[in-house]
Amino acid sequence: MANLASTNRDLGKYTEAEKLEIQVLDARNRVLGVEHQDTIDAMANLAATYRNLGKYTEAEKLEIRVLNENNKILGGEHPDTIRAMANLAATYYSLGKNTEAEKLETQVLDARNRILGVEHPDTMYAMANLAATYRNLGKYTEAEKLDIKVLDARNRILGMDHPDTIYAMANLASTNHDLGKYTEAEKLEIQVLDARNRILGVEHPDTIDAMANLAATYRKLGKSTEAGKLEMQVMNARKIILGVEHPDTIRAMANLATTYYSLGRNTEAEELEMQMKVLFTRNKILRVDHPDTLKAKANLAATYRKLGKYLDAEKLEMQVLDASTRILGVEHPDTINAMANLAATYRKLGKYTEAEKLEIPVLDSSNKIFGMEHPHTIRAMANLAATYRNLGKYIEAEKLEMQVLDARNRILGMEHPDTINAMANLAATYQKLGKYTEAEKLGIQVLDARNRILGVEHPDTLLTMGNLASTYKKLGKYTEAEKLEIQVLDARNRILGVEHPDTINAMANLALTYYGLRNYTKAEELEIQVMDARNRVLGVEHPDTIKAIANLALTYRTLAKYTEAESLKNLAYDIMNRVPGAESPHTVTTIADVKQTQEIQVFDAGNTVPGKENLHSTQAVLNHPVQAVLPGTTMNPDKEGKYFSNCCLNPSDIFILHSFAFQTWKKKFQNLRSKWQIHKE
Numbered sequence: 001m002a003n004l005a006s007t008n009r010d011l012g013k014y015t016e017a018e019k020l021e022i023q024v025l026d027a028r029n030r031v032l033g034v035e036h037q038d039t040i041d042a043m044a045n046l047a048a049t050y051r052n053l054g055k056y057t058e059a060e061k062l063e064i065r066v067l068n069e070n071n072k073i074l075g076g077e078h079p080d081t082i083r084a085m086a087n088l089a090a091t092y093y094s095l096g097k098n099t100e101a102e103k104l105e106t107q108v109l110d111a112r113n114r115i116l117g118v119e120h121p122d123t124m125y126a127m128a129n130l131a132a133t134y135r136n137l138g139k140y141t142e143a144e145k146l147d148i149k150v151l152d153a154r155n156r157i158l159g160m161d162h163p164d165t166i167y168a169m170a171n172l173a174s175t176n177h178d179l180g181k182y183t184e185a186e187k188l189e190i191q192v193l194d195a196r197n198r199i200l201g202v203e204h205p206d207t208i209d210a211m212a213n214l215a216a217t218y219r220k221l222g223k224s225t226e227a228g229k230l231e232m233q234v235m236n237a238r239k240i241i242l243g244v245e246h247p248d249t250i251r252a253m254a255n256l257a258t259t260y261y262s263l264g265r266n267t268e269a270e271e272l273e274m275q276m277k278v279l280f281t282r283n284k285i286l287r288v289d290h291p292d293t294l295k296a297k298a299n300l301a302a303t304y305r306k307l308g309k310y311l312d313a314e315k316l317e318m319q320v321l322d323a324s325t326r327i328l329g330v331e332h333p334d335t336i337n338a339m340a341n342l343a344a345t346y347r348k349l350g351k352y353t354e355a356e357k358l359e360i361p362v363l364d365s366s367n368k369i370f371g372m373e374h375p376h377t378i379r380a381m382a383n384l385a386a387t388y389r390n391l392g393k394y395i396e397a398e399k400l401e402m403q404v405l406d407a408r409n410r411i412l413g414m415e416h417p418d419t420i421n422a423m424a425n426l427a428a429t430y431q432k433l434g435k436y437t438e439a440e441k442l443g444i445q446v447l448d449a450r451n452r453i454l455g456v457e458h459p460d461t462l463l464t465m466g467n468l469a470s471t472y473k474k475l476g477k478y479t480e481a482e483k484l485e486i487q488v489l490d491a492r493n494r495i496l497g498v499e500h501p502d503t504i505n506a507m508a509n510l511a512l513t514y515y516g517l518r519n520y521t522k523a524e525e526l527e528i529q530v531m532d533a534r535n536r537v538l539g540v541e542h543p544d545t546i547k548a549i550a551n552l553a554l555t556y557r558t559l560a561k562y563t564e565a566e567s568l569k570n571l572a573y574d575i576m577n578r579v580p581g582a583e584s585p586h587t588v589t590t591i592a593d594v595k596q597t598q599e600i601q602v603f604d605a606g607n608t609v610p611g612k613e614n615l616h617s618t619q620a621v622l623n624h625p626v627q628a629v630l631p632g633t634t635m636n637p638d639k640e641g642k643y644f645s646n647c648c649l650n651p652s653d654i655f656i657l658h659s660f661a662f663q664t665w666k667k668k669f670q671n672l673r674s675k676w677q678i679h680k681e
Contacts, residue, residue, distance in 0.1 A: 006045070014052045021046040040069050044084065047091075056094045063088040082111050086126065089133075096333035096369075098136045105130040119153050124164070128171060138375040138411075140178045147172040166195050170210065173217075180416040182220045189214040208237045215255065220417075222458035224262045231256040247299055250276055254303040262459065264500035273307055294320055294327070294334065298341060310348045317342040333376075336365050340383065352390045359384040375418075378407050382422065385429075394432045401426040420449050424464065427471070436474045443468040457491050466509060478516045485510040504533045508548065511555075520559050527552040546572055 006017075025046055028039040044066045050059035067088055070081040089104035109130050112123040128150050134143035151172050154165040173188035193214055196207040215230035235252040242249050253272050260269035297320050304313035321338040328335050340362050346355035363384055366377040385400035405426055408419040427442035447468055450461040465484045472481035489510055492503040511526035531548040538545050549572045556565035 014049050017049045056091055059091045063091055101133045105133055124150050144175045147175050182217055186217045208234055224259055228259045251299055264496040305345055310345055313345045352387050355387045359387055378404055397429045439471045443471050462488050478513055481513045485513055499537050524555050527555055
């Protein structure tokens with residue numbers, strides 16, 4: 001019976017294995033007694049099956065007994081006792097008890113070092129497992145040191161093309177990614193992909209995962225074209241191997257759609273969205289509550305959010321949070337992640353009060369479980385600061401952002417992407433508080449860092465350039481703003497094309513600067529292009545098109561082209577009268593208001609998203625999984641882990657818009673029209 005149970009486990013038939021192993025354990029308990037070695041082995045086998053079924057609490061109970069019995073009967077340094085310790089550490093890891101896992105893994109590594117030697121395969125596995133836990137605890141520098149040792153030893157002992165060596169290389173790439181060393185990660189991932197292509201073949205799951213990882217790094221480096229090519233291969237391969245409805249296939253489609261949008265290939269992105277919409281409605285995984293399926297649900301919700309389907313994301317995330325609270329408990333890291341995800345979606349929906357209510361307990365729990373300086377806690381702090389900023393609580397946002405920046409400077413270093421993002425966020429808050437000089441100083445530092453690290457044409461560098469230009473305008477430095485905005489417009493024209501929304505927004509920004517410089521003719525030329533482009537791309541009734549019409553109307557008036565101004569003014573007024581939802585926050589208040597301000601892009605550390613993707617593949621939410629550990633085997637980077645992401649407040653246009661009722665807008669517009677008519681007469 002025990003042999004058949006073992007065979008079932010090897011075949012992945014865990015439910016059948018569980019039934020048999022319960023019978024075996026019960027029989028051995030009765031016949032041999034609880035302290036007999038065969039009974040202890042049966043207990044360990046059942047615990048392993050529980051782990052495979054996601055029943056981590058049941059596994060933990062058995063593994064504690066196995067470890068205690070082995071300690072008592074065999075002694076602390078017996079291989080079976082050390083293995084029992086490693087098994088319990090793996091279960092702690094799955095339960096999110098990272099501190100407990102770290103303690104046991106440190107003991108396992110120390111024991112294997114002494115008994116087996118530093119270069120024994122089991123010692124290497126112990127080292128790799130501890131490195132993974134370090135990553136989970138945010139101890140990236142410690143993880144990197146161990147990953148380098150493992151890779152070096154495996155290279156020497158097993159050779160460069162051994163699967164364990166390739167895994168070690170992938171692990172180090174993951175840690176480099178966590179440390180913001182994207183160039184180093186890219187080099188390793190190219191080697192991993194090349195090796196897996198040669199050894200395993202192009203359609204092996206590990207090869208496809210390696211491809212997805214490299215694509216994710218390309219995205220981080222702003223290499224969207226290269227990312228898109230790989231993502232197309234990943235998507236096609238997963239369709240063939242896993243099927244079109246598998247969550248990993250859907251996630252691959254979402255990644256490609258996101259990349260297409262960044263490249264301005266909107267039609268292709270929308271086609272993928274339509275396919276995903278059908279798949280979402282058919283996906284059976286959404287009807288199952290299990291720790292693994294919860295992660296898949298969370299990923300699908302993240303995909304919805306990335307595609308702007310916030311109501312769908314909200315619905316799914318509420319289910320995930322409810323199930324995670326019931327199954328795993330309120331303080332489990334995955335439950336905290338689920339809470340953070342729902343808060344992120346609330347932010348996207350403009351439900352800032354609801355987001356705040358969730359983000360305060362997320363920060364409190366992260367503080368208690370991970371400690372104040374853990375990356376997850378700092379990210380929770382950054383998220384709450386972003387919500388405070390959206391609620392107009394700029395003083396509270398400033399306090400938190402100063403803490404985030406200080407912590408990231410100390411822990412990650414001044415040039416880590418997360419530190420630079422924190423600097424950009426604080427600069428944005430300074431601008432909201434009218435502290436333009438402070439915003440300017442930080443903006444210059446951010447731009448300098450991104451220029452050096454990411455290059456002048458990276459999307460983040462261009463956004464920073466636009467932000468600094470906005471600050472310059474607040475300070476009345478229109479000439480400095482003009483220089484930056486010309487660079488931004490030129491780069492976006494070349495990279496994204498003339499009709500990409502970001503290119504059109506860059507054009508609108510520069511027009512606004514020309515207006516500030518009283519170069520009304522140049523402003524007029526650009527505003528005509530902006531209005532025409534938005535009309536073609538977005539349609540005449542889109543709020544951005546209406547704003548473009550209003551801007552050009554005011555410029556015409558300034559140039560004394562009263563007939564043209566009157567014509568556009570009437571057009572804007574007529575559209576506003578017939579467009580439903582005209583009282584939305586996205587509706588411009590008055591033409592004069594439009595000319596006043598420019599939106600600043602904010603880089604917020606994002607929510608945490610549990611899910612599945614190898615190593616650090618940036619999925620629908622730019623996530624970084626930590627690896628799960630299978631005791632007695634190598635680190636397996638293809639198992640579920642925890643994902644962490646960066647997200648931005650994604651303003652759709654260059655203007656800071658105000659929320660006024662439509663009737664208020666209408667009244668102001670009528671007043672403005674009266675003034676124009678008097679002026680014209």
